Amino acid sequence: MLVQVLVQLAVVVTLMTLAGIALFVGRYRLRETRVEWKDRVRAATPITVVLAVVLLGNSVARQIVPDLSWMIDWNPTWEIYDLEGQFILWLQSFETPVLTAYFSFIYIYGYVFLLVFPVVAYFALSNTRPLRELLTAYTLNYTLGLLLYIFVIAYGPRNLLPEVQALMYDTYPQYQHLTRQVNRNTNVFPSLHTSLAATVGILAYRTRDVYPWWNLVAGVLAISVAISTIYLGIHWAIDVLAGIVLAYVCVELSRVFVGRWSLSERVALQRWLPSIRRQ
């Protein structure tokens, strides 16, 4: 079941990405990429390695996060519910099969496309800074998100209000095999779905001069992802707000970090390269 879902996901996202390349990137940039790809890969390698390490560490760490969290034992689910009340039930009162299909599609496919496509799109730019900022922001999202997951035990709305419909899992039960690999039910604060989507959205806005249409599409997708997490009964509205804040923090930090690192990189390269060459 899981394999089938994964294959389906890979095919759909690949098709969407190809369409995105055709629509937003254009032939001109692709041609340039064919010439410059080595330099760009070199520039993006350090942060890619860091991101890969963080992702690997994340998947291991998630096994132990619940135990750590219960040792800290800070469980504000009831406070979250007290604060926002029955917003979700109100949102779900607009439920229609079409909306459920749309938001389920967004939650799975739209989300993965939203994360994958900008990597390709920014790789197609001569200036590697957006790419490096993007990858740094991803890294920060996963790192800070994991820290928050350790300190906060929060159950999603479905767990406190069973009348909240698990719309996606009830309509498309095959997806829970996928999400179960990634998610633990005590890790809903903040919504990492939202924070990563918002990260892409904010960066797309910052690169709107280069990719005006992508800015528009990313905006719509990011907002849809945020709404989908609430509509599908997976997150509280407060988790989504926290996700947006986390996204903003990550984007700002990545700007600072990328500036520093590229500087140090340049210094280091100038110092090291001649000595390497001499050898």
Next chain:
Amino acid sequence: MSKREPVSNDTTGGRGYSRRAMLAGSAGLTVATSGCVRQVRTVVNRDDVEQLSLTITTLPADGDRESIQLAREVAAVLEAAGIDVSIEMRSNEEFLRAVLINHDFDLCVGQHPGGTDPDFLYEALHSLYADESGWQNPFGFANLRVDDLLEEQRRTDGDDREAAVEELLEEVVREQPFVPICVPEEHRMVRTDRFDGWEDGHPATRLGYLGLEPSEGTDRLRAVHVDARPSQNINPLTAEYRDHDPFVDLLYDSLATERDGDLEPWLAESWAYEDGVLEVQLREGCRFHDDEPLDADDVEFTYELLRDTELEEGESPSPPPQYRGPAGIVEDVERRDDHELELEVDAGEAVAERALTVPILPEHIWDDRATPATVPGVRVAGGTTEAVTTDNVPPIGSGPFRFGSRTERAHLTLERYDDHFTLRNDVDLPGPTVGELRIQIDPRSTSAIELVSTDSADVTSSILETYVLDDIEEADDTAMLESPSWTFYHLGFNARRAPFGNPRFRRAVAGLIDKAWLAEDVFHGYAEPTATPVADEWTPDDLVWDGEDPVTPFLGGDGDLDVDAAREAFEDAGFRYDGETLRVRR
């Protein structure tokens, strides 16, 4: 201050106050102020009267969908009665850890393991257990009259016992140490094309998985379980990880096994009761899964370990959080020879046999575990031994199935133990009929049903949640299996905390709960409201549910609480209201 002046005056040689006059003056001043201070103290140093604020500890919907719904309904009526309520959800094992081990709760809502025989109340309510961890008296309830009746029903037999149980139950419902809410129906889905004989044993016990008749070429029994805990920990003594599941019983044998409430010989070939002594004859030639022989020494060791997991090596006994009720019946074990034992029991015949239901543990493995658990740099609570904290993987028992493999949160796979006594030709007991029993973990009832209907599983070993039952479609090769239930949903009070130790308060709370409506609304009718925590045949006539609770009837109707009546109930119980809120002294 008044004393300082004369001293300085004296040393400077004096402005006319004699020392005596000063002393008299200061004494008068002290008397005057002390009277004043005492009055202030009597006014100020009183504990404040505040709104009663409490937390209900329960499980999230992923752990138990019905519990969180019950908890929210209970929270709503308590709030209507002017109490400030919050709900804390904890995962399966953390819920049990908070309630059973640390007693860190005000009120709890969840499923109580109950029991087929009313003697389970001895474990649940005897005040001797109030300071222990586990299902033995997690409520901290202490009542000498109840203690006496618990002991009486243990020592008596026949009609005397019935009378004692009746009196006990009347006292228990009067005291409401916990509020029994309802008994859920147990439904499971099975595949009938691959196995026959599902009705022969209760699927929450070992017999439900033994003696099944597989169809031609079927050598694998596939269970799907919604609770991941059996894949994480298989220690019979770890209370947080044990629930209504049969897997420990398939890995470990007990001397007797229960069928429809009666005990049948299992590892013991036979037993006889006489004058407070159970003479037990073990089956010969039994071995543990690691090929070590099982004999009377292991049985003796097991009862010792269940009395004190430090085997009397510690400063004080460290009883385990499981099996305290049945093991506590046994006062002493005397080994006659390798296969004969005498159990000295503090019970009549009816209850004494209950002592034979505990799992027999191999001495050569558990002896080393009878030591305090340590974590470097952390002070571990007294009485925490390796025996109750180890995850016990791989488990070495003597049961009909042996451990195969496991992946946490994915599966637990057991293999047939070919040397088990049920496979002997001269033993007529249901045995393992398949080579492999694979327990797949799948977190939701809906997908568990799907696995059975698509022929990916043979049985849902967990009880199906009631909300899915109406939607199950009938098919030729699957069937629904309904089994009798002895567990019940309850609202537990932590009597160690004020005001929950007050029976009047507990009775007032019991009156706020519309059990009939909850059984209908939360359980979709697949539950029976109940006033007593025991099976129907033990319920005295005047405690039988007849449309409403015979002792603490609901103050209102059809789920709607009569708020004025509720407040009156609390006021009659000696509590006060300030406007809308219930005030208590903290």
